[in-house]
Amino acid sequence: MKDKREAEIIRKILLGDVQAYGVLVREYQRPVYNLMLRMTGDEDTAADLAQDAFVRAYERLASFNQRRRFFPWLYTLALNVARDWGRREGRDRHVFVEDAAVLVREQDRLDEPKAVNDRLDGAKAFAAVMELDSKYREALILRYRHDFSMQEIAETLGIGISAAKMRLSRGLDMVRQQFDGGAND
Amino acid sequence: MNKRYSLRTLALLLALCLAFPARPAGAGDELAFVSERALQCGVHSETVDRVHAAVDSGEIDGAHGADLLLPLVEACGLELPLAPFEDKLEEGLSKHVRPQVIAHALQEKVEDYVFVRNLLPEPREKVDILALEALAEGVSKGVPREDVEAYAAEFGGVSVQRRIPFLVGAEMVSLLGQVRFDYDLTRTMLEAGFASDSLTPEWNYLIRLVLLARERGIKDKHVASHAVIVLSDRGSLGDLYARLGITGRSLTGGAGSD
Amino acid sequence: MIEKRNKTHMEDVIINAVQNGPEVDPPADLTCRIMGRLHPKRPSLWIRLRMWFLRPWVVTVRPVTAIPAMTLAVALLVLGFVAVREPVEKGAPELASVRFVLHDAGMHARNVSVVGSFNHWRAERSVMWYSPKAKAWILEAQLPPGDHEYLFLVNGTQFVPDPNAPMTSDDGFGHRNSIVFVNGTNEQAL
Numbered sequence: 001m002k003d004k005r006e007a008e009i010i011r012k013i014l015l016g017d018v019q020a021y022g023v024l025v026r027e028y029q030r031p032v033y034n035l036m037l038r039m040t041g042d043e044d045t046a047a048d049l050a051q052d053a054f055v056r057a058y059e060r061l062a063s064f065n066q067r068r069r070f071f072p073w074l075y076t077l078a079l080n081v082a083r084d085w086g087r088r089e090g091r092d093r094h095v096f097v098e099d100a101a102v103l104v105r106e107q108d109r110l111d112e113p114k115a116v117n118d119r120l121d122g123a124k125a126f127a128a129v130m131e132l133d134s135k136y137r138e139a140l141i142l143r144y145r146h147d148f149s150m151q152e153i154a155e156t157l158g159i160g161i162s163a164a165k166m167r168l169s170r171g172l173d174m175v176r177q178q179f180d181g182g183a184n185d
Numbered sequence: 186m187n188k189r190y191s192l193r194t195l196a197l198l199l200a201l202c203l204a205f206p207a208r209p210a211g212a213g214d215e216l217a218f219v220s221e222r223a224l225q226c227g228v229h230s231e232t233v234d235r236v237h238a239a240v241d242s243g244e245i246d247g248a249h250g251a252d253l254l255l256p257l258v259e260a261c262g263l264e265l266p267l268a269p270f271e272d273k274l275e276e277g278l279s280k281h282v283r284p285q286v287i288a289h290a291l292q293e294k295v296e297d298y299v300f301v302r303n304l305l306p307e308p309r310e311k312v313d314i315l316a317l318e319a320l321a322e323g324v325s326k327g328v329p330r331e332d333v334e335a336y337a338a339e340f341g342g343v344s345v346q347r348r349i350p351f352l353v354g355a356e357m358v359s360l361l362g363q364v365r366f367d368y369d370l371t372r373t374m375l376e377a378g379f380a381s382d383s384l385t386p387e388w389n390y391l392i393r394l395v396l397l398a399r400e401r402g403i404k405d406k407h408v409a410s411h412a413v414i415v416l417s418d419r420g421s422l423g424d425l426y427a428r429l430g431i432t433g434r435s436l437t438g439g440a441g442s443d
Numbered sequence: 444m445i446e447k448r449n450k451t452h453m454e455d456v457i458i459n460a461v462q463n464g465p466e467v468d469p470p471a472d473l474t475c476r477i478m479g480r481l482h483p484k485r486p487s488l489w490i491r492l493r494m495w496f497l498r499p500w501v502v503t504v505r506p507v508t509a510i511p512a513m514t515l516a517v518a519l520l521v522l523g524f525v526a527v528r529e530p531v532e533k534g535a536p537e538l539a540s541v542r543f544v545l546h547d548a549g550m551h552a553r554n555v556s557v558v559g560s561f562n563h564w565r566a567e568r569s570v571m572w573y574s575p576k577a578k579a580w581i582l583e584a585q586l587p588p589g590d591h592e593y594l595f596l597v598n599g600t601q602f603v604p605d606p607n608a609p610m611t612s613d614d615g616f617g618h619r620n621s622i623v624f625v626n627g628t629n630e631q632a633l
């Protein structure tokens with residue numbers, strides 16, 4: 001959706017035209033629903049969370065900075081809805097320092113390399129990406145499916161640009177390494 | 186742009202346009218505009234100054250600076266207490282957290298406060314600010330929303346005389362919830378405390394006892410069942426310490442008022 | 444050389460897979476359910492003013508503003524803008540003495556401060572002193588009763604939790620703060 005047209009739609013919504021929001025919902029419901037599906041693994045929960053994300057975005061629209069693109073902002077919000085759900089379900093992913101001598105740093109968890117000498121094809125690559133830790137998976141999806149700029153990826157994931165670049169390269173590495181042994185394409 | 190402004194609105198807009206010197210629209214404008222709004226609403230000037238200092242030093246850009254103040258303006262508009270938001274903003278700046286992350290935390294906090302306030306049965310102007318803060322901060326720090334909802338539903342709407350017990354209960358729910366003390370156990374203690382009207386302010390420090398008990402391998406449900414007995418008898422926190430056989434000194438000997 | 448080409452090729456396959464991978468259709472009534480939950484906004488004057496002042500821009504990606512490392516220089520810059528806040532209002536609750544301790548047997552740190560909610564997270568107000576006898580950095584502070592979040596700031600750059608704090612809590616930024624409980628009445632050693 002063209003940015004200018006989107007900005008106009010948002011102004012209309014803020015000035016009282018609720019139906020105009022339907023345009024944005026129809027435009028972005030697919031990626032948001034798919035995000036929730038990846039994060040929850042359940043269709044009904046995904047539908048509920050997708051609803052919540054869009055409703056929350058509508059309620060927060062006044063604080064949306066219209067210099068930015070709408071979709072990354074919506075996506076960030078949706079990611080947080082998913083994370084809230086994850087936390088509530090006990091899947092708390094907070095990393096914090098136990099050791100007083102060390103400044104808090106993100107800990108990377110390398111996925112267990114699969115002992116597989118597969119040939120790499122699109123379907124297997126896709127499956128492997130879907131099984132990555134969400135922090136790598138989402139970065140790859142934001143970049144290559146949704147064409148987010150590095151800045152947008154960084155903002156959506158709440159990290160710096162170099163951290164975002166690192167997540168992309170590590171994500172690719174991790175998938176590639178699963179198929180490395182002997183693959184000759 | 187909506188062309189249906191009333192004459193009155195246009196006059197007001199004109200007055201405001203004249204009040205602000207004409208400048209080309211830019212990031213600086215947005216920050217100045219939001220800052221003005223924040224100050225008018227009652228945000229401390231020191232907080233706004235800190236944001237400006239971070240922008241002036243190049244640590245964050247103007248648009249981000251505005252994003253940091255917007256949630257405070259929003260909180261203000263919603264008539265929420267400002268101090269927790271100012272504190273969180275200053276904490277983020279001191280820790281050099283990325284402005285997007287600070288802004289996000291502040292937005293979440295607004296939502297948490299609104300969520301809690303909607304649970305409390307009192308009309309907005311009668312809400313006990315301290316209880317709101319206790320519960321909302323708890324939610325911000327991971328207390329499950331259902332537990333706070335349950336507390337407000339089961340024990341909320343108390344008369345003015347029972348403000349203190351409600352506040353003590355709120356602190357209990359908030360602090361115990363943060364250390365994942367089961368709310369079902371907390372509920373038993375609250376029921377006993379409210380029934381006997383024994384939730385005096387010293388019970389705010391039940392959390393310390395719970396943590397000490399855990400250090401000594403005493404199970405949460407054991408603590409709860411003894412607490413229920415003590416509260417039903419209108420006993421003191423000291424009585425509970427005695428029943429469980431633990432002293433007030435922590436094994437780790439950390440910061441504290443001893 | 445072949446390895447590199449293989450690597451690039453594999454990456455292309457992966458990127459392609461992400462680009463074109465299957466997506467699931469959302470339920471047909473999702474839009475309806477969402478729209479059903481919404482109410483038209485009644486724009487406040489504030490919103491209408493914003494719409495007036497903030498014209499829609501063509502979005503450009505802003506160049507990254509490098510966030511400087513947590514250097515002492517930056518901390519000093521912030522110090523330069525510190526304004527003294529209004530003193531505590533009359534009738535404020537009685538303050539209690541709290542002792543913060545950070546053990547450092549080899550005196551590895553050059554300076555340590557306590558930052559927390561009680562001092563607006565500003566280091567200059569709560570600088571700790573090193574006690575060679577205790578082999579620790581110490582600060583005695585007066586705090587109102589209640590629970591307070593804090594961290595140690597080491598060498599102006601590292602935020603370090605208190606290993607001896609009874610409790611920590613989520614700071615909302617992805618890290619944790621230490622908590623100290625300050626009892627208004629004198630603590631009884633039971």
